Amino acid sequence: MAVSHSEITGPIVHLEVNELSKLYDERRGLLPTTFRASKGELIAIVGHNGAGKSTLLKMLGSWILPDSGRASVDGIDLGNRTAFVKKVGFVPETPNLFEFFSVEYNFKLFSRLFQVPLSRIEEILKEFDLLSYRKNKVQVLSKGLKQRVNIGRSLLPDPQVILFDEPTLGLDFEMTREVYRLLKSIHASEKTVLFTSHRPEEIKTLATRIMVLHKGSMVFDGTPDEYFKSKAYKDLYL
Amino acid sequence: MIRNIFCLILNDLAIAFKNRSVFLVIFIPLFAVLSLKLVDQTGTNFRPMRVGIIQNQTYPAAIINSIKSADGIFVLSEISDVEKGKVLLKERKLDGVLINSKSKRVELLVLKKESFQALAIVSGLTGLQRIAEVKSPNWVSGITPLYEGGMPEQSLPTWVLMSVLLVGFIMIPAQVAEEKEKKLLLGLLQTPMRGIEWLFSKLVLGMILTFIAVMLLHLLGGFGFGNVLSYILFLMAGSFCFSSFGIFLGFLCSTQASARTLGVIFYLPFLFPSALSEFSRKLSSIAPVLPSYQFFGPVRSILLEGGGLSDFFFEWGYLFLLGAVAYFLSNQLMKKRWLM
Numbered sequence: 001m002a003v004s005h006s007e008i009t010g011p012i013v014h015l016e017v018n019e020l021s022k023l024y025d026e027r028r029g030l031l032p033t034t035f036r037a038s039k040g041e042l043i044a045i046v047g048h049n050g051a052g053k054s055t056l057l058k059m060l061g062s063w064i065l066p067d068s069g070r071a072s073v074d075g076i077d078l079g080n081r082t083a084f085v086k087k088v089g090f091v092p093e094t095p096n097l098f099e100f101f102s103v104e105y106n107f108k109l110f111s112r113l114f115q116v117p118l119s120r121i122e123e124i125l126k127e128f129d130l131l132s133y134r135k136n137k138v139q140v141l142s143k144g145l146k147q148r149v150n151i152g153r154s155l156l157p158d159p160q161v162i163l164f165d166e167p168t169l170g171l172d173f174e175m176t177r178e179v180y181r182l183l184k185s186i187h188a189s190e191k192t193v194l195f196t197s198h199r200p201e202e203i204k205t206l207a208t209r210i211m212v213l214h215k216g217s218m219v220f221d222g223t224p225d226e227y228f229k230s231k232a233y234k235d236l237y238l
Numbered sequence: 239m240i241r242n243i244f245c246l247i248l249n250d251l252a253i254a255f256k257n258r259s260v261f262l263v264i265f266i267p268l269f270a271v272l273s274l275k276l277v278d279q280t281g282t283n284f285r286p287m288r289v290g291i292i293q294n295q296t297y298p299a300a301i302i303n304s305i306k307s308a309d310g311i312f313v314l315s316e317i318s319d320v321e322k323g324k325v326l327l328k329e330r331k332l333d334g335v336l337i338n339s340k341s342k343r344v345e346l347l348v349l350k351k352e353s354f355q356a357l358a359i360v361s362g363l364t365g366l367q368r369i370a371e372v373k374s375p376n377w378v379s380g381i382t383p384l385y386e387g388g389m390p391e392q393s394l395p396t397w398v399l400m401s402v403l404l405v406g407f408i409m410i411p412a413q414v415a416e417e418k419e420k421k422l423l424l425g426l427l428q429t430p431m432r433g434i435e436w437l438f439s440k441l442v443l444g445m446i447l448t449f450i451a452v453m454l455l456h457l458l459g460g461f462g463f464g465n466v467l468s469y470i471l472f473l474m475a476g477s478f479c480f481s482s483f484g485i486f487l488g489f490l491c492s493t494q495a496s497a498r499t500l501g502v503i504f505y506l507p508f509l510f511p512s513a514l515s516e517f518s519r520k521l522s523s524i525a526p527v528l529p530s531y532q533f534f535g536p537v538r539s540i541l542l543e544g545g546g547l548s549d550f551f552f553e554w555g556y557l558f559l560l561g562a563v564a565y566f567l568s569n570q571l572m573k574k575r576w577l578m
Contacts, residue, residue: 085430098253113429
């Protein structure tokens with residue numbers, strides 16, 4: 001059930017994805033996919049394992065290169081990587097931080113590479129309640145705190161679109177709630193958020209829009225209310 | 239661009255310190271100098287040959303008198319029997335034992351026939367025989383060595399090669415693969431940093447580590463530099479070539495463990511044929527095929543024979559060209575996000 005979604009998209013389109021595809025082999029990957037996301041949307045991308053959710057986010061996060069298609073944020077094309085990465089932050093499911101070093105070192109390294117002022121680090125540390133951990137080595141932090149640092153790092157250049165790949169995977173209840181709070185606060189700052197998830201309650205709690213991928217194709221795109229009544233939801237969970 | 243490269247080099251050096259891999263760079267020169275000092279103490283420099291004679295045997299007087307009179311060439315000691323002589327040979331307390339043979343001749347008992355000691359005793363005795371029999375002077379009037387210096391200086395090019403290859407094939411691939419395995423490289427590629435900047439920083443890291451290792455080797459061992467400019471230019475070419483090669487190997491692996499294995503697979507065949515080419519005719523014909531020999535040969539010449547860059551311009555260019563090819567291939571693999 002591929003659905004056009006012009007009625008949901010807001011007036012300011014942040015992210016445009018046009019026929020974007022990546023196939024690892026005949027069975028795995030993402031078939032040509034098209035959608036648009038507007039400012040302030042919180043989009044959940046759901047589907048079985050291997051449906052193409054992470055592939056989509058990884059392509060937008062410049063982790064893997066698409067086979068075909070285009071994507072742009074505020075008119076800046078995915079092919080222009082050095083400019084695109086300032087517009088799109090990607091938070092992978094496993095934190096990829098320099099674990100030998102402190103939280104502050106990680107932020108400093110990336111702020112230099114992003115060419116953002118060091119004062120931005122203070123803002124992020126404060127916003128993510130990491131001030132007391134700034135000198136701690138990442139390797140001694142809990143999984144939840146690492147994820148918080150990971151999210152903070154991706155927000156250093158103040159991107160307009162943030163991508164979360166399974167943001168609560170492997171986290172306990174408390175930490176999951178903490179990540180929900182962070183996602184909501186990022187969403188409140190009028191950024192476009194896309195996240196992948198397997199958890200219906202997570203989708204219900206957070207998402208303003210849901211896209212369902214099945215075997216590399218988008219089979220549903222609609223509001224949460226529409227989704228929980230849809231065949232796509234029943235096929236996935238029931 | 240330069241700012242990013244500088245930032246990444248500092249980060250790479252910090253990682254090398256944190257994960258202790260930089261200690262390898264320090265350990266190799268320390269180990270080399272220490273082992274060379276030990277080799278010197280046991281005596282590769284000239285010393286009299288220690289020869290034993292059996293107490294109850296009667297030796298030709300001419301031989302014994304000649305040996306006794308040749309003070310400084312032989313040290314003669316009496317031993318109870320042949321069995322005792324064998325024990326002393328095995329304990330390295332004697333270099334040879336003379337056993338009375340038929341007529342006016344003696345038989346020499348040594349640990350190994352093709353040893354330096356056996357050769358020295360035989361040539362010493364031959365010389366004494368010539369003097370005793372008042373024959374014409376020795377055909378060889380003197381020896382002019384091609385390579386100056388003792389064992390430590392002679393082995394210096396091998397240690398330099400070892401250091402360059404260690405950084406290139408063991409350290410760099412592991413660090414590249416580690417950054418791939420832990421998705422750190424992908425994290426860095428989420429910044430406006432260009433892939434080529436990351437590659438260049440790894441290259442500079444390899445060159446810095448190589449220079450640290452080689453400088454330590456020279457400083458700790460008190461070795462000279464030969465033609466300094468040529469030496470530095472060859473070190474640059476060698477470290478560029480093998481660090482580039484190492485980055486390429488790192489890109490071929492998805493994990494640090496596989497990169498280490500692949501590194502060793504390349505390290506040993508690149509090291510041994512070149513380093514041992516002087517000792518084997520077969521190896522000396524195989525070694526020039528290897529890029530490591532194109533580095534080792536000129537470095538040996540610069541350090542030991544007074545050679546210069548002008549004598550080895552082809553080798554220098556070859557190393558840079560090979561390094562550039564490896565660098566280009568690594569860049570292609572990075573663009574394709576190979577095994578990331």
